[in-house]
Ligand code: 5AD
């Protein structure tokens with residue numbers, strides 16, 4: 161391990177999902193609270209936090225190769241902390257195999273990063289992968305320096321136990337953060353410049369809480385309460401589980417204008433046999449019926465999903481059921497993955513694994529169908545006038561980048577600034593973005 165020193169600069173490298181992005185921001189705030197500063201782009205950092213993901217593929221191998229590559233210009237190693245889900249799942253092995261790592265900290269324990277840092281400054285290596293329910297959030301510093309689109313983790317963990325998934329093991333059981341803490345954090349985000357908040361959770365719509373009067377608040381109740389913050393313009397959420405969709409949530413899409421017309425609702429497969437083997441607790445048909453209800457409440461809603469191809473035993477006909485489901489839904493956007501056996505999950509012991517070439521071929525066919533629909537969705541948006549929340553500058557002078565209500569990336573040139581909610585006519589569509597014409601500079 162490197163010589164014990166007090167690190168002055170840090171870099172947090174996030175992998176995986178948006179919950180890791182949120183955790184990475186919170187770790188950066190903890191480090192900033194200790195007087196450390198973020199290392200500038202291209203500059204060495206004294207401390208590097210690898211905030212890892214364990215969901216697919218050879219995640220741990222990637223972490224080891226990243227650790228190997230982390231070297232400062234003078235050839236020395238920075239102080240290295242491994243955080244996130246690989247840290248949770250394989251912390252001990254990391255400590256044994258990678259002497260360059262000083263700290264291993266799990267996703268439920270990173271509020272104690274400063275304690276680990278104090279030990280590291282004395283030359284001690286330390287691991288913290290405890291899972292204390294809810295303690296973390298109470299001990300994090302106040303939010304600061306927020307861009308116009310912010311993340312807010314409201315729920316963590318998963319009780320669904322899909323047979324392929326590590327999340328119930330790495331992130332633990334489902335817990336909801338208290339209502340009053342979430343309102344306070346959202347207020348703070350808005351005071352610091354957020355105009356859009358994406359509520360995050362592994363099963364975000366399983367969130368439940370209580371208001372100050374002790375009355376139960378459901379997920380859509382939380383959305384409706386946050387929508388009352390005057391300077392908050394937009395609310396999004398991800399990722400939802402079909403099982404936790406309520407009538408109230410569907411109704412909120414029709415009733416609450418600040419709730420954006422976008423839904424990410426993973427289905428994983430279009431085959432009922434595969435869905436049962438995955439322990440998904442819905443069928444292809446019940447999923448399609450749910451989407452119809454969202455579309456009835458909000459006809460322009462953009463739909464998104466996740467898919468796994470090559471789950472053990474998946475036949476060609478079962479895969480074709482997935483293609484048929486995609487054809488039927490016409491997703492605005494979707495994510496597809498090759499099945500990856502995760503150690504410790506029930507599916508890892510299943511027989512009839514699918515050959516790599518078959519998985520590759522299925523993934524290609526599925527992605528072609530998804531790309532076709534994504535382009536068609538973008539093309540169908542051309543000519544619409546919508547609000548675009550400006551998130552950053554574009555590549556060219558006077559160019560701005562932002563998001564449409566349907567989460568499309570939109571670029572345009574004109575008189576605007578970061579954080580503006582501009583009115584734009586969508587002019588040209590590509591598979592991944594659209595160009596727009598600025599109609600009204602700013603409404604915020
Ligand atoms: N193999 C492949 N994809 C997976 N996902 C989760 N676990 C696995 C796995 N073992 C995908 C699912 C999930 C998304 C976050 O990652 O599609 O919705």
Ligand code: SF4
Pocket residue numbers: 175176177178179180212213214215244245326327330331
């Ligand atoms: Fe990856 Fe899941 Fe952990 Fe997110 S919660 S970082 S997707 S393993």
